[in-house]
Amino acid sequence: MLWACVLLPQLALDGVLRRRPTAGPLVLVAGAAPARSIVAVNAAAREAGLRVGQRLTAAQALLARFEALPYEPEAVDRWQQFLAAVAYRYSAEVSLLPHAIVLEVGRSMGLFGPWPRLESLLRADFAALGFRHRISVAPTAHAAWVLAGVADGQAVLAPQALGRALQHVPLHKSRLPAAAAAALPGMGIRRLGQLLSMPRDGLRRRFGGELLLALDRLTGEAPAGLDAFRPPDRFDLRVELSHEVENIAALVFPLRRMTADLAAYLAGRDGGVQRFLLRLEHRDGVTDVAVGLLAPERDAGLLFELARGRLEQVRLPAPVLSLRLLARELPPFVPAGRDLFDERPANALPIEQLRERLRARLGDRAVHQLGSTSDPRPERAQRIAARDEGEQEPSPRPTWLLDRPIPLRGPAPRILAGPERLETGWWDGGQVCRDYYVVETAQGQRAWVFCAPGEQSGWMLQGWFA
Amino acid sequence: MSAAVALSSLLDAQQVWRGRAAPACRGEQPTGWAALDAVLPGGGWPAASLSEILLPLDGVGELQLLLPTLARLSRGARPLVLVAPPYAPCVAGWRQHGVDMRRVEIVTATAREVLWATEQCLRSGSCAAVLAWPLQADDRALRRLQVAADSGRALAFAFRDRRQLAHASPAALRLELEAAPRARVWVRKCRGGAVPAQPVPLALAALH
Structure with a gap:
């Protein structure tokens, strides 16, 4: 077993920055109104001296103008679930840990290649989605999680090397139960290596079974005990727009992001989507834009283009406050095979995609074939998409x-x-x-x-x- | 003159580039009409290009001119596309000419969208031939179709009114159909060859 851990140190902030990219200082705040404190800061805000844990009033004294947005725990959960679904592409065993996703990669390397290659694939995926991450790999899930917290890119591929890698991990980064982590430095124990060499009986008497279990999970003596993540059978993504949008063109940017997310999610499930719904939410009421395809697809560019084609035909009755993408039917995706001796040009658009593109702009019934029936009356001798059953007319x-x-x-x-x-x-x-x-x-x-x-x-x- | 250099030595040293006519590949896309193939420079339709067919009226044999080509292409790998045809193609009639109608896609489009749809089909590279009936097409629009046909390696046919003959066109081939007193085809422009002075008689299928 080999576990990779993708640590997401700024999940909440990245989720916010994706929908409103800004270069200016931005912080996320939480807590009751009089004692609001900062829980996340972006680079510009950090440069200005704002820190996590600061009171909002203190921050306002330091910096006159910055954006403060509420920290939403549900949004963080949602993003973590979404990223786990993306990681599901690389492993059938994906689990969630606080601020992290762990996945079993020992068996995936046969398909994706050795660890450096798999690591670069993971990094490319997460970077493309706009989430900062730290990745490490270790023989146990919890060890990978701890190592990712210490430094980015640590790789412990052999079980016998794990002890040495954990030796120098500072205790405050070892994610042990809080009571033990607070008390142990007072006893002169500052590194994980020291703790691991201590007699277990004494540790049990002093700190209880909880600490021993955490240590055993680190070293692999005890099973990790994680719940396996199962990607949901439907895709539901909602994006709050930063202001009221009155023309369709301004929806194109969030739409591109959403269809890219849908494509990443579909790739994770190895599925496709045949119909999905774009819901434009107004102050009161919604406008639904249905996007239907002839066959399941999952290419990000194609999904975006089709959704945009449908969206451009919509007349907005009222300003749009938020955008939601719903996909309930996610059938298996079968990539189109191509002939070795194909006479089409190399960059040819498959005929299925051409049909979708035409339908998206011209209407669902714009592309059709004619077939003949066995009725001799010319008015009824042929119909759209009929199976060709007529015979040669004499x-x-x-x-x-x-x-x-x-x-x-x-x-x-x-x-x-x-x-x-x-x-x-x-x-x-x-x-x-x-x-x-x-x-x-x-x-x-x-x-x-x-x-x-x-x-x-x-x-x-x-x-x-x- | 001592500075004079023999022409042959210049040519032998290969310092002079000699232009020569592009080798015309014979019969890559035969029209199926022997008399027409004989006068066209490529021995048939210009490959991956736009051909314009100019008509006095509908129903003067414009489809029969193309049907041998369409029948041949419908047996190939790539489908055929009709964009905004003026009438519904009659399945029984096309089948009598050997066209496999399961390989023919019909696209209905409004007058404003015809050119867009045609260009998309041509550019996709997955259509063998695209037949379009644009009502309003200027020089720029036709040039776009010509470029799209080239990049998608497809045959493009634009059916237009005979009055458009007065306007210049970027099409590689322009044919004018004449119905009365008998069916004839005038080659009005052909890239890569001289325009024949005489029309080509079109022996339309006898109907019994």
């Missing part, structure tokens, strides 16, 4: 068909072929009794026309032999 058929027959104007045409009697439909109320002819008009057009049986006048135009 009599000539035109290449263009009019939706409904219209009178043929102009001088009397010259008859080229005919008549072909069509008499049918008496059973379903759509009875026709017509003589069909192929005629040539004075302008040289060839037309498929019909008239009442035996009349050869009062021509009705049905199609063109174009």
Whole structure:
């Protein structure tokens, strides 16, 4: 077993910064109104002297202008769940620890390559999503968690090297039970190595079983006892906009982020999405924009483009306060295979994606195929997306068909072929009794026309032999 | 003159670049009409280019001109696309000409979206041929289609009114269809060759 730990030191702040990127000082505050204190600061705020734990009043004395936003514990949980779903791509065993995600990677390396390669993949994913992270790997989940807290990029790949790696970890970074961590330095024990070499009986008498269990989990003597993370079967992401948005163009940036998140989540589940809902939330009421695809997809660029295509057709009845992306059906995704001897250009857009792009802008019914039925009446001889079940017609058929027959104007045409009697439909109320002819008009057009049986006048135009 | 250099020595030293006509690959996209193939410079449709077909009226054989090509392409790997056709294609009629209708995608688009949809289809590279009926297309729009056809390696056909002949066009090939007194095709412009002086008679399928 080999566990990787992705420590997320600024989860709350990164979650906020993603939806409102700012270069100015920004802090997150928590607590009751009179005693508000800072729980997270960004780089600009730290430079100005603001610190975590400071009272908001003290911070306001230090710096005149900065943004203070409330710290939302639910948002932190939500982001952690989301990132765990992203990490699920690399391992089937993912668990959550405070401010961290641990995943079993020993078995994943066969697929993704040795640790440095897997590490760079993880780092690329988290960096692309905009979350700062520290990554380490160790034979136990808790050891990886502790090592990630000490320094970024620590890798202990062999079980026998674990003892040495833990030797010099300062006690205040070893994530032991709080009572023990507070009392031990007073006894002259400052490093984990010292603690590990102490007699267990004495430790049990003084600090109880809790400390021993924590130490055993670190070294792997006791099982980690973590709940396995299961990605939820639906995707629900909500983004509060920083101000009221009145035109669609301003929604494009958050939309790009959201569809990228959806794509990352889908990649983690190895799934696709076939239909999802964009919900534009107004002060009262919502506008729903449904995005449907012909086949499950998960490409971030494609999802964004389709969602934008649908969104651009929406007329906003009221300013938008927040944006929500809901995907309930997440069917398996089957990547399209391509032929080795494909004659298409290398950068070709697959026909499925082309269809989606056209549908997104022109409407759901804009792209279709025609198939023939076994009905001989021209009005019913073909329909959209019908399975082609007709057979070769012995009599000539035109290449263009009019939706409904219209009178043929102009001088009397010259008859080229005919008549072909069509008499049918008496059973379903759509009875026709017509003589069909192929005629040539004075302008040289060839037309498929019909008239009442035996009349050869009062021509009705049905199609063109174009 | 002592400074004079023999032409042959210059050429042998390969210091002079000699332009020569681009080698025309014969018959990459034959039209299926032997008489027309014979007069077209490439022995058929200009590959990966825009061809313009100018009509006096609908229903004068403009599809029959293309159907042999469409029948051949519908048996290939890439589908065919019709963008905003003026009428519904008659499945039975197209099948009589050998076109596999399961390979034909029909895109309905408003007059404003026709050019956009056509360009998307051409540029995607996953269509063998795109037939479009743009109502309003200027020189710039057609040039975009020409570039898209080139980048997507697709045949592009734009059907337009004969009156557009007065305006210049960036299409690689311009054909004008004449219906009366008999069906004939005038080659009005062809890239890579001289424009034939005579029209090509079009022997439309006999109908019995």
